[in-house]
Amino acid sequence: MDTAERLIRSTQELLWDRGYVGTSPKAIQHHAQAGQGSMYHHFTGKPDLALAAIRRNAEELRAETEAILSAEGTAAEKISAYLHRKREVLRGCRIGRLAEDPEVMASDELRQPIQETFEWLHSRLSTLLAEGKERGEFSDTLDPEAVAAMLAAVVQxxxxxxxxxxSEEPFARAIDGALDLLLSS
Amino acid sequence: MDTAERLIRSTQELLWDRGYVGTSPKAIQHHAQAGQGSMYHHFTGKPDLALAAIRRNAEELRAETEAILSAEGTAAEKISAYLHRKREVLRGCRIGRLAEDPEVMASDELRQPIQETFEWLHSRLSTLLAEGKERGEFSDTLDPEAVAAMLAAVVQxxxxxxxxxxSEEPFARAIDGALDLLLSS
DNA sequence: GTCTATATACTGATAGAC
DNA sequence: GTCTATCAGTATATAGAC
Structure with missing residues (x-):
């Protein structure tokens, strides 16, 4: 793996665990085993490298999610699979956590991948809910847009x-609560 | 207002907007119009002052929430009032945002008020749901513990x-989705 | 109680040698 | 491409005068 790639992957990990404000160039260099000079040769600075890492994290999250949502099954099964997906719960969401970072939110460029990821997720879930409703899997009164937002919010x-x-328990309970209501509605 | 009080209130605001990692003693002093010496006279350091501010933010949030949950009305009305409560949505939750802060999570002392606040909220909501269920306001199959966790998660x-x-829109949609399912279940 | 001086380490970068 | 040197500014204090 070349140096630029190691720098991006290290930044992906550090942004996930510590956010943008909590991640220093020095920490990235140490984690990537790269020198100061290498980092500033491949990237113009911290924002540039962070943007590459955020985009990568967004792509990866989206690909993993799409794999679950496009698998075989009913809409209800897909939603359930998405909610029960294997997660490092105590580590948090690699994308959602950045919505709490003041410097990411202050930069349109850094915020854009976060915004787009959630727009994509909402659109994906709401389409799926509408299809399930069409097939009679859910209540006739279900509002796909609202329930899609609710499901994304429950995960975050x-x-x-x-x-x-x-503890992972509150996460599991929240998922259970949402799924129980959705499937019994 | 005396200096110690100004320092605490300034730290409450800064922790709300920028988290612990993103808030420096210098920024606190500037916001509170207090000197370096004053801050270190009244508090032993940043963690000590932050702890006071986090506890204060937790107390205030809890008092505001309790006022809504203990008002007159059915359980469903109280839950709805809680979800639709006036909020600075784009500012985020003064307590929940600290769950994403690496240094708060690394310190048992700083994390404790966050943990206790959510334990209190969960207990309060789940009692309310159980009472409502008892009175026939909700489905017989409703699980108060799970739905309480779901409601707290939807807000966060x-x-x-x-x-x-x-935009505040996704927040409003998520609340609508949760409330629709709860009340139609 | 508040102020100024001082201190060590880190942040985020630039410059130029190799 | 990578390394070392250097830099202005900040983070987080401590010490002692007033």
Whole structure:
């Protein structure tokens, strides 16, 4: 793996665990085993490298999610698979956590991949819900747009509750609560 | 207002907007119009002052929430009032955002008020749901613990989606989705 | 209680040698 | 491409005068 690639991957990990404000160039260089000079040769600075890493994290998250949502099954099965997907719950969401970072939110360029990822997810979930509703899997009164937002929020909020508790349990409970209501509605 | 009080209130605001990692003693002093010496006279350092500010933010959030949940009305009305409560959506949650801060999560002392606040909220919501269920307001199959976690998660995740979008809309949609399912279940 | 001086380490970068 | 040197500014304090 070349140096530029190691720098991007190291930054992906550090942004996931510490956010943008909490990640220094020095920490990135150390993690990537690259020198100061290498980093500034391949990237113009911290924002440039962070942007590459955020985009990569977004692409990877989207690909992993799409693999689950496009698998065989009913809409209800896909939604359930998405909610019960294998996750490092206590680590949080590599994309959602950046929505709490003041410098990411202050930069249109850094915020864009975050915004687009959630727009994509919302669109994907709401299409799926509409198809399931069409096939009679869900209540006739179900609002796909609202329920899609609710499902995305439950996952993001589940991470927050779990981290606050130091336990995966609140995440699992929140998912259960959402799925119970959706499937019994 | 005395200096110690100004320092605490300034730190409350800065932690809300920038988190612990993103807030420096210098920024606090400037916001509170207090000198370096004053800050270190009243508090032993940044963690000590932050702890006071986090506890204060937790107390205030809890008091505001309790006022809504203990008002007159059915369980469903109280839950709806809680979800539709006046919020600075794009600013995020003054407590939940700290669950994404690496240094707060690394310190048992700083994390404790965050953990306790969500434990209190979960307990309060789940009691309310159980009472409502008892009175026939909700489905017989409703699981109060799971739905309470789901509701807390929707609020926290709603903040994340709204900040990512730069718009309050996703928050409102997520709340609508949760409430629709709860009340039609 | 508040102020100024001082201190060590880190942040985020630039410059130029190799 | 990578390395070392250097830099202005900040982070997080401590010490001692007033």
């Amino acid at each position: 909020g589940g991470y927050v509750l779990a981290r606050a508790a130091g | 995740g709603g903040y994340v989606l709204a900040r990512a979008a730069g």
